[in-house]
Amino acid sequence: MLMLSDCSEEVSSHIPHINVMLAQRMLTYWNPDITEIPPCGGTSFDSLERVDASTEAGLKRIRELVLAEVPFKAYNHPKLNEVVEKYKNWEEVVKKFETVKSHSATASHNHFMW
Numbered sequence: 001m002l003m004l005s006d007c008s009e010e011v012s013s014h015i016p017h018i019n020v021m022l023a024q025r026m027l028t029y030w031n032p033d034i035t036e037i038p039p040c041g042g043t044s045f046d047s048l049e050r051v052d053a054s055t056e057a058g059l060k061r062i063r064e065l066v067l068a069e070v071p072f073k074a075y076n077h078p079k080l081n082e083v084v085e086k087y088k089n090w091e092e093v094v095k096k097f098e099t100v101k102s103h104s105a106t107a108s109h110n111h112f113m114w
Helices: 023-029 056-067 078-087 090-097
Strands: 049-052 072-075
Touching: 049 056, 056 072
Parallel strands: 049 072
Antiparallel strands: none
């Protein structure tokens, strides 16, 4: 098992910090009754490192983060870009899944089960 102490200082310095998601702070920042995305896009609570997967340095960083089991966000990766292109048109997504059978459960209370 890879220990954090085995990682380079560069990797360990990028371990995501924990944001205390106090309900009052979160709800003040992003009221659930207002569906528009906040001006900064919700990044106030985001601490994951963004890694450019189109460069050698970025790929090296991704390998280090994966080995250290540290979450990250990758961008500029050809496969990720393919997925974005494939699903960016909402009408096309609906068309692909409109024949898929699904089931919805309803309840008289406000309890949500995953």
